[in-house]
Amino acid sequence: MAVLVSVIIPAKNAAATLSRAVNSILAQDYPELEVLLVNNNSTDDTPQLIARLAEEHPARIRATDCTTPGASAARNRGLRLARGTWIQFLDADDTLAPEKISRQVNGITPETQWVIGGYRHLLPEGNIDNVPHQDPWKGLVHEFRVGCTISNLYRKTALEAIGGWDETLPDNTDPDLHFRLLAAGLPYRIEPTIDSFYHHDATGPRVSTRDAAGGNWRRAELYGKVTAFLRQHRPEYWVENADWFRGAQLAALRKLSTHDLTAADELYRKQFENGKLLPRTRHLNPGYTRLYGLLGFRNTEALRKWLAGWLPTKWKKRLKG
Known part of the structure; x- marks a missing residue:
């Protein structure tokens, strides 16, 4: 049955x-x-x-x-x-x-x-x-x-x-x-x-709410929870795949920074111990991780946002990592 x-x-x-x-x-x-x-x-x-x-x-x-x-x-x-x-x-x-x-x-x-x-x-x-x-x-x-x-x-x-x-x-x-x-x-x-x-053609609102800054913050925070869970409960898997998850974390923080740079910087300092745990990752251009080490997350993202305001479109795409 x-x-x-x-x-x-x-x-x-x-x-x-x-x-x-x-x-x-x-x-x-x-x-x-x-x-x-x-x-x-x-x-x-x-x-x-x-x-x-x-x-x-x-x-x-x-x-x-x-x-x-x-x-x-x-x-x-x-x-x-x-x-x-x-x-x-x-x-x-x-x-x-x-x-x-x-x-x-x-x-x-x-x-x-x-x-x-x-x-x-x-x-x-x-x-x-x-x-x-x-x-x-x-x-x-x-x-x-x-x-x-x-x-x-x-x-x-x-x-x-x-x-x-x-x-x-x-x-x-x-x-x-x-x-x-x-x-x-x-x-x-x-x-x-x-x-x-x-x-994506609905004429009325979904039951869920929409808040770009808050939504990106909650996503970045969740990715931090995922990372913490895997490190503690699946250590062997974590060692093999750490760069993947660290890269996803960092990508989420960069997206959050376009809406709320201060909140993104606070999470970055917490999740990456202020730059000590930066990954070698497929999610981002390696140049970004080097800049984070030199300028810090906040200054790098502020510079990226400023440059995006006047660079040609083809260069803006590179700024997205």
């Missing part, structure tokens, strides 16, 4: 796109599905649309509300109500291929606790595919190549074991969740097929 999969869709002011998301679930070729639509303080017609969809599909769709703001709270609300053994999350403006859930369920074993899937960004200027890295630890800190909210499939008990989604985070919730799954040592399976579609 097929296991039940619960599909959890948080929705805030998603009247323009929710039907598209739900239709992609109703079109799944996997038979054992339930859908939980979680209204998250919508002020448009989303509540009425959710009620109508639940009325039209009473055997498949349930409706609920979450008054605590944020996608993580809405997902946790759905998780508590879910009857399924496995959980599929879907944002209200994204879609899945008809074979997505069946393909991932058919590949699981009794030991599998989560499935890492590929996904596609659908952008006005063209599509970008994100295929999982064969080493999820490396994928975690490089281009989000450890799946995302919509592309992965999770055993409900695995999510419960790590405490679900962190409702205190306004962003970077996917990598935080995946870090905790990896740190807990929960067995995974990689399914590289592109079956999930991240739409």
Whole structure:
């Protein structure tokens, strides 16, 4: 008998796109599905649309509300109500291929606790595919190549074991969740097929918030936590791969510096012991690490930002490392 999969869709002011998301679930070729639509303080017609969809599909769709703001709270609300053994999350403006859930369920074993899937960004200027890295630890800190909210499939008990989604985070919730799954040592399976579609044409806001400076700070801090965990708990792996993770840390700090140089410099001093732990890394031009040693992180990044204001475009690209 097929296991039940619960599909959890948080929705805030998603009247323009929710039907598209739900239709992609109703079109799944996997038979054992339930859908939980979680209204998250919508002020448009989303509540009425959710009620109508639940009325039209009473055997498949349930409706609920979450008054605590944020996608993580809405997902946790759905998780508590879910009857399924496995959980599929879907944002209200994204879609899945008809074979997505069946393909991932058919590949699981009794030991599998989560499935890492590929996904596609659908952008006005063209599509970008994100295929999982064969080493999820490396994928975690490089281009989000450890799946995302919509592309992965999770055993409900695995999510419960790590405490679900962190409702205190306004962003970077996917990598935080995946870090905790990896740190807990929960067995995974990689399914590289592109079956999930991240739409960038939404007319309304996602449930998640947007804060460039804060988001980049939280990402840089998370990468520091990843590094600290690997150094302590997987020392042999760390020795072999330290430059990869140090490079990812440094790249995240450089990105943060474009929004908040002071915050980036403070994290740099903490994570790199003020330049003592600089990596030889594929993530950055070697010239940068030499400049960090000569000028320090703050002065190097301030100089880069100043030069970017007047250099030709082809030179600006070099400044990005």
